Amino acid sequence: MVIKLKGENLNIWFGLIHALKDVNVEIYKNEILSIIGPANSGKTTFLRMLNRLNELQPNFFMKGKVELDGIDINTIEVESLRRKVGMVFALPTPLPFSIFDNVAYGLKIYGIRNRKKLEEIVESSLKKAYLWEEVKDRLNISAFKLSGGQQQRLCIARTLAIEPEIILFDEPCSGLDPISTAKVEEAMIKLKENYTIVLVTNNVKQASRVGDRTAFFLNGELIEIDKTPKIFTAPKDKRTEDYIRGKFG
Amino acid sequence: MKNPKRIEKIVFSFLFLSTCLIVVPVGFIVLIVVIKGLPAINWQFLTDVPREGMRAGGIFPAIIGTIYLVIGAILFALPVGIFAAIYLSEYSKDNFLTRIIKLAIVNLAGVPSVVYGLFGFSLFVIFFKFGASILSGSLTLGIMILPIIITASREALESVPYSFREVSWSLGASKWQTIRSVVLPNAISGIITGSILGIGRAAGETAPILFTVAAFYLPQLPRSIFDQAMALPYHLYVISTQVPNVEEKIRYGTALILLMLVLCMNLIAIIIRYRLRKRKTW
Numbered sequence: 001m002v003i004k005l006k007g008e009n010l011n012i013w014f015g016l017i018h019a020l021k022d023v024n025v026e027i028y029k030n031e032i033l034s035i036i037g038p039a040n041s042g043k044t045t046f047l048r049m050l051n052r053l054n055e056l057q058p059n060f061f062m063k064g065k066v067e068l069d070g071i072d073i074n075t076i077e078v079e080s081l082r083r084k085v086g087m088v089f090a091l092p093t094p095l096p097f098s099i100f101d102n103v104a105y106g107l108k109i110y111g112i113r114n115r116k117k118l119e120e121i122v123e124s125s126l127k128k129a130y131l132w133e134e135v136k137d138r139l140n141i142s143a144f145k146l147s148g149g150q151q152q153r154l155c156i157a158r159t160l161a162i163e164p165e166i167i168l169f170d171e172p173c174s175g176l177d178p179i180s181t182a183k184v185e186e187a188m189i190k191l192k193e194n195y196t197i198v199l200v201t202n203n204v205k206q207a208s209r210v211g212d213r214t215a216f217f218l219n220g221e222l223i224e225i226d227k228t229p230k231i232f233t234a235p236k237d238k239r240t241e242d243y244i245r246g247k248f249g
Numbered sequence: 250m251k252n253p254k255r256i257e258k259i260v261f262s263f264l265f266l267s268t269c270l271i272v273v274p275v276g277f278i279v280l281i282v283v284i285k286g287l288p289a290i291n292w293q294f295l296t297d298v299p300r301e302g303m304r305a306g307g308i309f310p311a312i313i314g315t316i317y318l319v320i321g322a323i324l325f326a327l328p329v330g331i332f333a334a335i336y337l338s339e340y341s342k343d344n345f346l347t348r349i350i351k352l353a354i355v356n357l358a359g360v361p362s363v364v365y366g367l368f369g370f371s372l373f374v375i376f377f378k379f380g381a382s383i384l385s386g387s388l389t390l391g392i393m394i395l396p397i398i399i400t401a402s403r404e405a406l407e408s409v410p411y412s413f414r415e416v417s418w419s420l421g422a423s424k425w426q427t428i429r430s431v432v433l434p435n436a437i438s439g440i441i442t443g444s445i446l447g448i449g450r451a452a453g454e455t456a457p458i459l460f461t462v463a464a465f466y467l468p469q470l471p472r473s474i475f476d477q478a479m480a481l482p483y484h485l486y487v488i489s490t491q492v493p494n495v496e497e498k499i500r501y502g503t504a505l506i507l508l509m510l511v512l513c514m515n516l517i518a519i520i521i522r523y524r525l526r527k528r529k530t531w
Contacts, residue, residue: 083421093412096435106420162420
């Protein structure tokens with residue numbers, strides 16, 4: 001298995017809050033790594049560290065090293081890092097543009113102006129996110145006119161359009177109904193063929209459905225990381241077992 | 250005996266009356282100025298220079314002077330104000346310097362307008378040797394409305410949801426690309442509205458132009474930005490207090506034109522805001 005991302009001795013503080021404590025982790029190419037844990041366990045902080053989105057918070061301080069394909073991510077220009085490490089946020093976050101312009105946004109930023117090329121990428125991205133059939137006749141309407149589930153798939157398409165290598169999902173289904181959730185999960189499993197996926201989720205069942213491996217975070221510490229079936233049938237740590245069984249969190 | 254319904258009624262009437270009280274002075278001002286000023290308004294009044302020691306003729310140079318001053322103030326204050334607002338709300342970190350700057354802006358807004366006049370006089374007229382000129386007056390007015398523009402622009406920028414920025418960054422956009430393509434298009438209506446309201450205030454101010462540009466009587470149009478000019482507010486002051494035997498309708502006619510100018514600008518601001526808001530989808 002090829003190591004795509006590697007984190008060593010990761011510590012993050014926001015002011016006096018120690019949000020991530022001595023985390024060591026390897027993420028393999030073309031896997032879905034699910035991250036579970038109660039609120040404030042450092043899951044999202046971990047995720048946002050991978051595309052350096054934490055840096056914009058005031059009082060952010062970090063120690064440790066994250067390597068992408070063996071290269072320290074702090075040495076990569078932050079804009080190009082974020083093109084390689086795309087992100088889908090917890091709530092659907094369409095930009096106040098049309099459906100087409102939402103998907104094309106990252107490309108336009110990158111300087112692609114050729115209409116034909118844009119149309120091609122928008123179509124293929126929407127297809128990969130299983131949204132094309134539902135919106136192909138109305139690409140010019142505002143993205144806010146779509147339902148929540150459609151908006152979230154639009155956000156996935158928008159991330160796919162910049163052709164990242166890794167996609168970070170931050171609780172992508174927390175605001176969605178079961179049918180939309182199933183569609184997003186279907187898209188994720190399909191995407192794994194070409195991308196590496198890190199999925200933060202509050203839904204333990206979702207982790208068991210889509211994750212190849214699952215990591216359990218608690219109070220900023222990585223308690224356990226292993227193959228998903230193993231975590232769910234024979235966790236090593238008592239706290240992992242308690243969380244999965246719903247005893248706390 | 251407490252009767253909640255009766256108290257409710259009393260409170261309601263009290264609040265309602267207070268609100269109505271706001272409308273009364275506005276209504277009266279407009280009404281009086283229109284009734285007394287309207288007879289003076291005709292083509293000659295709008296297009297002729299003042300004649301017979303400002304007791305006859307028109308107010309054309311004052312109208313033009315005020316328009317020049319407003320344009321000058323916009324040219325100076327709008328870019329500076331918007332850029333400063335973008336810096337403060339998008340780039341600046343919360344440190345000592347930023348806090349000093351923000352405090353300065355708040356205080357700038359509280360400086361009496363006559364102090365601005367003196368400041369403009371000593372800085373632009375004397376120190377920079379611009380003399381009493383449209384340039385000095387415009388700059389003075391511009392500085393006076395800077396805090397209004399900065400505050401309005403910052404509010405408009407900060408009302409754009411933070412998530413829009415995060416999404417844009419996460420797609421590989423730089424800070425400036427994000428501001429240009431996501432933040433500004435969504436803040437522009439607020440920025441424009443706030444700025445026009447500020448500019449409307451500049452158009453009606455007397456004190457800042459008193460020492461920096463306003464001519465007592467100048468029956469020709471200014472030819473360059475280094476010329477003095479007449480301006481409506483100062484002209485109104487002059488014919489109301491300095492020149493004896495000016496017909497009432499000329500005074501109120503001048504007031505009416507000034508009022509219309511300012512109300513027009515406010516109206517434009519409201520229309521722009523309305524149209525841009527309709528486009529807003531979130």
